[in-house]
Amino acid sequence: MEETGASCSSLEPHVALARELLLAALEDLSQEQLKRFRHKLRDASTDGRSIPWGRLEHADAVDLAEQLTHFYGPDLALDVARKTLKRADVRDVAARLKAQRLQRLGSSSSAAALSVSEYKKKYREHVLRQHAKVKERNARSVKITKRFTKLLIVPGGAAPAQDALGPEEALERARRSDTHTFNRLFRHDEEGQRPLTVVLQGPAGIGKTMAAKKILYDWAAGKLYQGQVDFAFFMACRELLERPGEHSLADLILDQCPDRHAPVRRMLAQPQRLLFILDGADEMPAPGPPGAAPCTDPFEAAGSVRVLGGLLSKELLPSALVLVTTRTALPERLQGRLCSPQCADVCGFSNKDKKKYFYKFFQDEARAQRAYRFVKENETLFALCFVPFVCWIVCTVLRQQLNLGQDLSRTTKTTTSVYLLFIASVLDSAGAEGAQAQAELRKLCRLAREGVLRRQARFTPEDLERLELRHSTVQALFLNKKELPGVLETVVTYQFIDQSFQEFLAALSYLLEDNGAPGAPAGGVETLLRADARRCGHLVLTTRFLFGLLSTERMRDIQRYFNCVVPERVKQDALRWVQEQGCPGVTPEGMGETEALEEAEDQEEEEEETSFRLELLYCLYETQEDAFVRQALLSLSELVLEQVHFSRMDLEVLSYCVRCCPAGQALRLIGCRLVAAQEKKKKSLIKRLQGSRATTKHLPVSLLRPLCEALTDELCGLHSLTLAHCKLPDMVCQDLSEALRAATSLTELNLLQNRLSEAGLRMLSEGLAWPQCPVQTLRLHLLGLQRGIEYLVGMLRHSFALTTLDLSGCQLPVPTVTYLCAILKHSGCKLQTLSLASMELSEKSLQEFRALKTEKPDLVIIHPALDSHLEPPAGYISAL
Numbered sequence: 001m002e003e004t005g006a007s008c009s010s011l012e013p014h015v016a017l018a019r020e021l022l023l024a025a026l027e028d029l030s031q032e033q034l035k036r037f038r039h040k041l042r043d044a045s046t047d048g049r050s051i052p053w054g055r056l057e058h059a060d061a062v063d064l065a066e067q068l069t070h071f072y073g074p075d076l077a078l079d080v081a082r083k084t085l086k087r088a089d090v091r092d093v094a095a096r097l098k099a100q101r102l103q104r105l106g107s108s109s110s111a112a113a114l115s116v117s118e119y120k121k122k123y124r125e126h127v128l129r130q131h132a133k134v135k136e137r138n139a140r141s142v143k144i145t146k147r148f149t150k151l152l153i154v155p156g157g158a159a160p161a162q163d164a165l166g167p168e169e170a171l172e173r174a175r176r177s178d179t180h181t182f183n184r185l186f187r188h189d190e191e192g193q194r195p196l197t198v199v200l201q202g203p204a205g206i207g208k209t210m211a212a213k214k215i216l217y218d219w220a221a222g223k224l225y226q227g228q229v230d231f232a233f234f235m236a237c238r239e240l241l242e243r244p245g246e247h248s249l250a251d252l253i254l255d256q257c258p259d260r261h262a263p264v265r266r267m268l269a270q271p272q273r274l275l276f277i278l279d280g281a282d283e284m285p286a287p288g289p290p291g292a293a294p295c296t297d298p299f300e301a302a303g304s305v306r307v308l309g310g311l312l313s314k315e316l317l318p319s320a321l322v323l324v325t326t327r328t329a330l331p332e333r334l335q336g337r338l339c340s341p342q343c344a345d346v347c348g349f350s351n352k353d354k355k356k357y358f359y360k361f362f363q364d365e366a367r368a369q370r371a372y373r374f375v376k377e378n379e380t381l382f383a384l385c386f387v388p389f390v391c392w393i394v395c396t397v398l399r400q401q402l403n404l405g406q407d408l409s410r411t412t413k414t415t416t417s418v419y420l421l422f423i424a425s426v427l428d429s430a431g432a433e434g435a436q437a438q439a440e441l442r443k444l445c446r447l448a449r450e451g452v453l454r455r456q457a458r459f460t461p462e463d464l465e466r467l468e469l470r471h472s473t474v475q476a477l478f479l480n481k482k483e484l485p486g487v488l489e490t491v492v493t494y495q496f497i498d499q500s501f502q503e504f505l506a507a508l509s510y511l512l513e514d515n516g517a518p519g520a521p522a523g524g525v526e527t528l529l530r531a532d533a534r535r536c537g538h539l540v541l542t543t544r545f546l547f548g549l550l551s552t553e554r555m556r557d558i559q560r561y562f563n564c565v566v567p568e569r570v571k572q573d574a575l576r577w578v579q580e581q582g583c584p585g586v587t588p589e590g591m592g593e594t595e596a597l598e599e600a601e602d603q604e605e606e607e608e609e610t611s612f613r614l615e616l617l618y619c620l621y622e623t624q625e626d627a628f629v630r631q632a633l634l635s636l637s638e639l640v641l642e643q644v645h646f647s648r649m650d651l652e653v654l655s656y657c658v659r660c661c662p663a664g665q666a667l668r669l670i671g672c673r674l675v676a677a678q679e680k681k682k683k684s685l686i687k688r689l690q691g692s693r694a695t696t697k698h699l700p701v702s703l704l705r706p707l708c709e710a711l712t713d714e715l716c717g718l719h720s721l722t723l724a725h726c727k728l729p730d731m732v733c734q735d736l737s738e739a740l741r742a743a744t745s746l747t748e749l750n751l752l753q754n755r756l757s758e759a760g761l762r763m764l765s766e767g768l769a770w771p772q773c774p775v776q777t778l779r780l781h782l783l784g785l786q787r788g789i790e791y792l793v794g795m796l797r798h799s800f801a802l803t804t805l806d807l808s809g810c811q812l813p814v815p816t817v818t819y820l821c822a823i824l825k826h827s828g829c830k831l832q833t834l835s836l837a838s839m840e841l842s843e844k845s846l847q848e849f850r851a852l853k854t855e856k857p858d859l860v861i862i863h864p865a866l867d868s869h870l871e872p873p874a875g876y877i878s879a880l
Contacts, residue, residue: 015069015073015074017074017104018069018074018075018077018078019065019066019069019074021078021097021100021101021104022064022065022068022069022077022078022081022097023061023062023065024100025081025085025093025094025096025097025100026061026064026065026081027061028093028096029061029090029093033088033090034060034061034064036088036089036090037064037084037085037088037090038056038057038059038064040084040087040088041056041064041080041084042056044080044083044084044087051067051068051071055067068080068081071260072260073259073260073261075261076260076261078097078101081097082094082097082098082101085097115263115266116230116263116266116267116270119262119263119267120230120231122258123231123257123258123262124220124222125220126257126258127216127217127219127220127232128217128220128221131144131213131216131217131220131234132144132217134210134213144213144214144217145217148210148214149349149353149356149357149360149388150353150356151206151207151211151346151347151348151349151353151388152346152347152348152349152350152353153181153200153211153344153345153346153347154344154345154347155184155185155342155344179218179223179224182214182215182218182224183224183225185198185323185342185344186198186225186228186321195340195341195342196314196318196319196320196321196322196339196340197312197314197321197322197323197324197338197339197340197341197342198321198322198323198324198341198342198343198344199324199325199326199338199341199342199343199344200212200323200324200325200326200344200346201325201326201327201343201344201345201346202327202345202346202347202348203327203387203649204327204389204498204499204500204503204541205387205388205389205390205498205500206346206347206348206387206388206389207346207348207387207388207389208279208325208326208346209279209280209325210388211325211346212234212277212279212323212325213234215232215277215323216232216234216277219232219275220232225275225321228273228321229273229274229275229321230267230270230273230274231253231267231273231274231275232274232275232276232277233252233253233256233274233275233276233277234256234277234279235252235276235277235278235279235308236279236280237278237279237280237281237283237284237308238280238283238457238458238499239457239458240252240304240307240308241283241284241285241304241305241308242456242457242458243304246301246302246303247301247302247304247307248295248297248298248299248300248301248302248307249268249295249298249299249307249310249311249316249317250264250265250268250298250299251301252307253267253268268298268317271317271318271319271320272319272320272321274317274320274321275320275321275322275323276311276320276321276322276323277323277325278308278311278312278322278323278324278325279325280325280326280499281308281312281324281325281326282326282327283455283538284305284308284309284312284337285305287309287337292305292306292309293306293309294306294309294310294312294313294315294316294337295307295309295310295315295316296310296315296316297316298316298317309337312324312337312338312339313337313338313339314339324338324341345645345647347386347647348386348387348388349385349386349387349388349391350386351382354372354382354385354386354391355372357385357388357391357395358371358372358375358391358395359372361392361395361399362395362399367399367402370402371395371398371399371402374398375394375398381394381413381418383648383652384413384414384415384418386648386649387415389498389500389501390415390418393418393419393421393422394418396422396425397421397422397425400425400429401425404429413624414548414621414622414624415500415504415545415548415622416504416544416545416548416549416554416622417548417554417624419501419504419545420508420549420554420557420558423441423508423561424557424561426441426474426477427441427561433473436473437473437474438561438562438563440469440472440473440474441474441562442509442512442513442562443467443468443469444467444469444474444478444505445505445506445508445509445512445513446467446509446513447459447463447464447467447469448496448502448503448504448505448506448509449505449506449509449510451496451502451506452502452503452506452538452539452542453506455538457495457496457499457502458482458493458494458495459479459493459494459495460492460493460494461492461494463494464479464494475494477497478496478497478501478505479494479495479496479497480494480495480496480497481493481494482494482495500541503541503542503545504541504542504545506542506545507542507543507544507545507546507548507549508545508549508558510524510525510528510546510570511525511546511549511550511555511558511564511566511570512558512562512564524570525546525570525573525574526573526577528542528543528546529543529573529574529577530577540615543615543619544615544618544619544622545622546574546619547574547619547620547622547623548622548623548624550566550570550571550574550623550628551622551623551624551625551628552625553624553625555571571628575628575631575632578616578619578620578632578635579632579634579635580635581612581616581635581636610640610641610642610643610644613639613640613641614641614644614650614653614654617639617653617654617657618653620632620633620656620657620660621652621653621656621657624656626659626660626715629656629657629660630660630661630662630715633657633660633661633662633665634662636665637664637665637666638665638666638667638668638720639654639657639658639661639665639666639667639668640668640670641654641668641669641670641672642670642671642672643670643671643672644669644672644673645672645673646672646673646674646703648703651703651704651706651707652706654707655706655707655709655710656710658707658710658711658716658718659710659713659715659716660715660716661716661717661718662717663717663719663745664717664719665717665718665719665720666718666719666720666721666722666748667718667720667721667722668722668724668750669722669723669724669726670722670724670725670726671724671725671726672723672726673703673726674702674703674704674723674726674727674728674729674732702729702731702732702734702735703732704732704735704736705735708735708736708738708739709739711739711742711743711746712739712742712743714744716743716745717745718743718745718746719745719746719747719748720746720747720748720749720750721746721748721749721750722750722752723750723751723752723754724750724751724752724753724754725752725753725754726754727754727755728751728754728755728756728760729760730757730759730760730763732760733756733757733759733760733761733763733764734763736763736764736767737763737764737766737767737768738767739767740764740767740768740770740773740775741767741770741772741773742772743774744772744774745774746774746775747774747775747776747777747801748775748776748777748778748779749775749777749778749779750778750779751764751778751779751780751781752779752781753781753809754781754782755782756782756788757788758788758791759788760788761788761789761791761792762788762791764791764792765791765792765794765795766791766795768792768795768799768802769794769795769798769799771798771800773799773800773801773802774801775799775801775802776801776802776803776804777802777803777804777805777806778802778804778805778806779805779806779808779835780792780805780806780807780810781806781807781808781809781810782809782810782811789810789812789816790816790819793816793819793820793823794819794823796820796823796824796826796829796831797823797826797828797829798828799829799830800830801830802830802831803830803831803832803833804831804832804833804835805831805833805834805835806834806835806837807834807835807836807839808835808836808837808838808839809838809839810839811839811840812836812839812841812845814842814844814845817841817844817845817848817849818848821848821849821851821852824852824856824859825852825855825856831859832858832859832860833859833860833862834859834860834861834862835862835863836849836861836862836863836866837862837863837864839863841863841865846865846866849861849863849866850866853866
């Protein structure tokens with residue numbers, strides 16, 4: 001700040017002298033010449049910018065001198081004035097201005113003469129100064145190099161599910177966000193193609209914005225994209241979308257430069273050497289009518305939606321590099337705008353980096369160690385700390401408890417409870433002013449709610465004045481003040497410390513404000529839920545937080561913190577809403593049945609529906625109330641998730657809901673990825689010197705383990721599990737095999753269109769052969785000729801429960817058929833139905849099955865070439 005102040009002080013005499021020279025020149029003009037000068041100045045365009053006519057039309061000489069220096073800066077203003085005087089045919093005054101400028105300021109004063117290469121250095125230095133520090137959420141500034149903790153980034157997040165990753169591939173998939181990883185974002189692929197658009201996607205609070213700012217800072221420091229990028233610009237999409245009026249891309253670039261002399265036209269002449277970082281692009285609205293087509297000219301003044309839309313679609317500067325951050329997964333409205341994006345998932349902190357964050361935060365080894373040990377022992381809380389914002393809240397609360405000498409004994413399981421704990425710590429620390437802080441928090445919740453409903457993130461001082469929040473305690477704690485340069489004066493705005501926290505407070509407002517009370521916002525919980533969640537993506541997180549606050553324990557906390565009782569009917573409204581989502585025939589309001597059916601056939605609609613179903617499970621998980629979840633799931637006969645690239649949190653949510661599901665429910669996972677990418681670890685110097693001899697092989701981590709453990713819970717009523725097109729690795733088979741030994745309610749297992757290894761088949765067979773295994777129906781549709789199917793056949797002799805086996809689509813060689821028939825003849829085999837539909841059998845195999853049918857006439861064998869092919873028994877479901 002001192003450097004900036006000194007720089008401004010040294011510039012003031014220069015500005016004053018330029019203004020004096022301009023005024024002297026303009027006062028030499030007659031009224032007619034001054035009028036002509038104003039008209040020519042209106043048409044003067046420097047780097048695509050000109051002073052609006054409204055400021056020029058009635059301006060006198062004094063006003064014009066002020067407007068010129070303010071709009072263009074001192075040196076460029078003199079250049080513009082001299083050229084305009086010549087165009088106005090006042091060449092003698094133009095020559096006199098040039099001579100006086102050389103005499104008073106010298107020939108080297110004009111920064112406008114800087115070349116692009118010279119200005120590049122100046123711009124980098126400016127970015128380093130501007131972004132050296134970041135504001136923490138409590139408004140304290142810290143160095144970005146000190147606070148930034150590396151995140152896990154998995155490249156190719158939007159690519160189709162891969163085959164099961166081997167040890168080396170698994171280690172390659174997840175990388176910590178160091179300089180090497182950032183450099184790889186725009187690397188050429190195997191075919192020599194370089195992505196021009198890269199998307200960093202991840203949930204709220206995961207650290208996408210911080211990572212994007214670190215990329216900008218590292219570029220300015222000379223660590224990234226050397227020889228590739230001359231200029232990089234950081235653009236916060238939400239701020240730009242809320243910016244009134246029209247502006248060109250050139251305007252936005254100038255706003256980020258240290259002065260108004262940037263050679264923007266020459267910079268834009270080489271777009272392939274520009275990088276635009278668009279933070280929070282998921283805020284973009286859906287593409288509008290033809291009149292709102294993306295901008296194609298960087299000097300065209302247009303609304304922010306058109307300018308940003310042009311960058312995203314590559315219709316504006318097609319060869320420029322674009323880095324986009326967005327919440328997971330790509331919203332439909334954004335995906336339709338992007339041109340061939342390369343996606344990468346931001347996965348938050350690794351366990352190692354969580355520890356680093358704690359030690360950086362506390363900056364006191366003893367306190368950091370105590371806080372970290374407490375969180376590490378709380379398994380659920382430790383897992384939640386993979387999200388940097390949650391980690392910050394946890395550290396903030398623990399630091400306050402340590403300062404007060406309190407026992408670190410509170411536990412929590414969900415993001416909602418973590419955020420509410422933060423609210424509690426604020427009220428606890430208020431002491432005698434607790435009542436005032438409580439009242440202010442209620443008003444802050446109302447402000448958050450108004451903003452969420454209007455998709456508004458920035459608030460004016462007038463917004464705060466209206467709710468009597470200006471200069472309040474909660475303003476300093478929950479809102480960040482931002483000062484932006486305006487045309488005539490600095491524009492002050494306020495934003496919540498994190499967008500997800502604004503959405504949490506908005507949800508809290510629904511429970512603090514009685515609908516119909518004086519001054520309360522219009523519309524209650526039911527209004528929020530009745531909004532079509534499939535379309536209103538900006539309300540998703542608010543709805544999730546709402547469910548978290550409706551648990552019995554959280555409602556008691558709200559009553560204790562705010563001295564108010566949340567009506568039970570609110571909880572019943574939420575329950576009814578979930579139950580309605582599972583009712584057949586319920587379509588979005590205003591859509592006919594025929595239209596709904598047509599929409600359902602569209603692939604994008606199916607993806608949207610899957611996303612909505614997963615979000616419903618997140619809402620239920622957030623409650624952590626088993627009875628409520630079980631009652632809500634009663635209306636859903638089956639849970640179907642398709643093409644989901646599961647994160648660990650996704651599986652944690654799904655597993656919890658499966659543990660609570662009522663009797664008779666089914667779960668179908670279709671085309672989902674069930675292998676977790678592992679973090680790439682650096683080898684020690686000794687291991688690198690030893691080479692491959694020091695390496696040890698590890699199987700990829702199975703994401704399915706939490707789900708398999710849920711199947712064995714005594715509360716779990718799941719009766720049918722389908723895994724289709726999921727490419728099950730051996731570790732998944734191992735976890736599933738162990739679950740089959742104790743999952744008392746699971747009577748149907750469908751493994752359809754999967755590739756299983758010989759080891760995987762053996763492990764599954766061991767679980768199915770376990771005496772307590774409850775599975776009665778097994779459908780196994782394997783792709784290609786599978787070795788090891790003999791393990792499965794041998795299991796039939798030991799299974800006490802299995803009565804239906806569907807091997808449709810498998811290939812059975814003659815020796816395997818002979819072995820299968822021998823097992824089926826065994827007295828210990830309980831099988832009643834064998835389906836071989838869609839299977840090619842040799843004549844010898846058909847003869848063996850006919851002989852088996854003669855010996856066991858009660859055995860139903862389904863195959864079109866066999867005499868005994870019968871209609872399947874009632875309730876039989878063939879391949880997916």
